[in-house]
Amino acid sequence: MTAPDQDRQGLVDELVGVAVPGYAILVVQLNNVVATQLGVTDTDVQCLHALDRYGPMTPGALAKRVNLTTGSATRMIDRLVAAGCVRRMPDPDDRRKVVVEPTQEGLDRVRDAYAGLVERTRDDLGDFTDEELRAVLRFVRTAEHSTAAEIHRLQSGTGNQ
Template identity: 70%
Template structure:
């Protein structure tokens, strides 16, 4: 591959394919939130709980970048929707942990089942080395995206 061909591919990825996909993921999460009867940030909270396990309200607030008051309202919505419950922290009974309910796990799983199935079908055509490359890219992109979120949030004013 020539330098120009490579640059063309990188440009297509960064200016078209990835932003287009990211916008669709945001739209999908909005639809999922509507189906669950919660806000989009609430869906992010459910992903955090799925990925990291039960957490304190303060920890959840940090993960989804909410104030503690907004996180409390988020948790109230998720409890009302049957997606999470408050439980005593077994390590410190004075603290409360938020954990997903089986109903919440099932509902989220059902909401994303179509995408999971489609993605598995899409990936079936990839070889082992290609899958490893896709995974490496996504993990790297996740770290870069998190770093950019932090940079923008720390920067004064508008960009």
């Protein structure tokens, strides 16, 4: 292996073996702190993020989105309703069903909880060139896709290949 190849391999190893796992652990810890402050669970915070990103959805769709059984999702929705973060509304396409939608209060509380990190991240990215920002964004989107694929692979029973 040539020196440039070794340098590249070292960078990749540090990124996937140290930096990304370390960042992921801190994000999990931050989500736990936010959930505690909101009086809900970590998964409940994921639910609010999903509703904010994808809009109102049925309890079944929400359960799939945050990797819960429908029974667990019902309990999660009950907690979030009690916390004032979501509400159940009639499904506009089928009035026999309900959709879960975030309340403005719930979205505001989550956004407020993450506002410090958002501001710090904007500051951190301030010195990046446009090219570097595009590379970071490309990496995050690719990693998001790969992570979703790995979740699917592990859940489908083909986990140890």
